[in-house]
Amino acid sequence: MMSVLGMSPSALAVNDFSGRDKLTAHSDEFRKRVVEVIDGVYAAIGYSASNVTLIKGDGGSIIVDTSANPVDAKAIMDAFGDRLNHPVKAIIYTHNHPDHTGGATVFAGNDEPEIYSHKLLMTAKPDTGRGRRDGGDAFGTLLPDEDFINAGTQLEYGRVTPHTREGFIPPTKTFDGDEEDLTIAGVPLKLIFTPGEADENISVWLPDRKVLIAGDVFLKTFPNIAPLRGLPTRPVEKWISSLNKLIALNPDFVVPGHMGTIQNAAEAKDALMASRDSIKFVYDRTMEGIAKGKTPDELVQEIKLPEKLAKHPYLQEFYGTVAWSVRGIYSQNAGWFDGNPTKIFPMTDKDRAEKLVAMIGGREKMLESAEAALEVEEFQWAAEQSDYLLALDPNDSLATEVKVRALRELGERQMNATARNYYLTVANSLKESQKRKAR
Structure with a gap:
């Protein structure tokens, strides 16, 4: 008999509450701070469910992502202080998840900035899946404080201030290809289409400063390929391709959609490659198992990351897991039926x-x-x-x-x-x- 995420009872007894302790330590990623990534680029972390990036330009500023709601956006504006020069010339949405788009009205104010996104954002559905049963909530929104630690990629998901669409402003400028070169407020930047956790995700590249603002295609956790909360399995092959694009940039600095920044080229390359390699490993092994006629249950027990990846600090299973990814990839590519005729009409x-x-x-x-x-x-x-x-x-x-x-x-x-x-x-x-x- 196997137990939690493939662990046997004896393994649980040995590890006891080490998983909870690791998750508790992970909350340090969400402490409130404004990080100077490089001169003129600042990331506000921990003030909302997602990061907000400020880019200073000539005679104005650029904002990448806008937090979860107007209340959080106001707190971030205050935290930026005089680093933020008005007018705000542009707001860029990396994707349509409400925790990234809910505070745009606050940053826009009366400045009338252009709002940039990929064209797919115009038709993307907000991330509202939950998969609830018997009161289940993957984000722990209503858990009492003594039960709640964090939400994996954020300290809290709407527990204090709910995510809303009140502060959303529809895009005014979109692009439909793989990338778009722009100069805004004297700042050269490239918008790169990088689907993964979101079909419409874009990453923002500042070539003269070698800064990558990745959106949610890259986070400090094992990727959430098959969400527990009731959403379709993410497009794995596209996700791998997106990470290949980012690796090829050789960034010196990385601002992910959530959690802390990366401040040197060696760590950036290592972390991006580890994320790509982990997804590819799980995908390849699952597809090999499907070809051999193995069931999802068998593959969940068999497919484990190689030790180097399993221990990587950017691949701990705080948000996604290998086991759920295997099941999601199996269903995505082979359907619901595992090959056992007993289960055709159970x-x-x-x-x-x-x-x-x-x-x-x-x-x-x-x-x-x-x-x-x-x-x-x-x-x-x-x-x-x-x-x-x-x-x-x-x-x-x-x-x-x-x-x-x-x-x-x-x-x-x-x-x-x-x-x-x-x-x-x-x-x-x-x-x-x-x-x-x-x-």
Whole structure:
């Protein structure tokens, strides 16, 4: 029996809460600061869900991404202080996620800047997928403070000030190709089409300063190829191609869409190459497995990053994971069917539960088995057995209690923020539901 993200119970016992501790340490990435990337280029980090970059030009400024909402944007304006010279000549959206586009009205003010993006942003859907069930929320928006650590790529996702579209301004200038050369306020720059986490993502390149503002195609975490929250698997081959473009630039400085900046060429090259190599490794091994007729479950157990990549500081699984990526790539390329004919028309969860519970000797026996699994820290097995009981009786209070305990234990051992948040929000939701029923 395997448990969290392919870890066995014994492995969990050895590592205990090291995943949670790593995630806690990761919160340092989101401390509030304005970083001088190079003379005339500043990144505001930690004031909102995403980074905002200020480029000083002749007689004005350029803003790349605008934070999650007008409240955050105002705080960033204050943090920039006199570094920001008015008028703001241009605002550039790297992509359409609301945490990057929600504060444009504040930066624009009365300056009437041009708003730049790729043409695809005009038709891109805002990133609103959630995949919720039983109160699950990958961002932990409603978790109490004692349960919440961070959201993987940001300190908090709308927990204090919600992400809104109130501050969004539609683009006034778009491009439709692979790149666009511009000079704005005397600053030469290139907009490069780099799809990956977002289909419309662009990266901003300042060739004379060798500064790369990457958007969300590159972050300090294993890439979120197959989001837990209910979005399509991202275009893996395009993502690899995008990173190849960025590597070829040989940047000296990198400002990602979230978290801290990279301030030297060697680290930039190493981090960009590691991100590309990790995606390519998982993609290639999954495709090889599909060709050999292997199932997603088999491949999740088999495909692990090589040690050098697995230990890389830019590839820790705070946001995306190898296991989910394997499943996403499999489904993207081979569909839902894993080749086992038993699964062509499977039994319903309730029908299966009826037979399994009867096989083990009835509800009391399975409940006893689930509680025993908790005692020996087989939390995944405890949760699965509680699901069988709840499939038969959604109001089974003892089975719900087992599931709540199992999910909390699973969540507390997670390094991946979205998994942790989902486990704990469902556990809390089930507990609250129990309280309401008891009244």
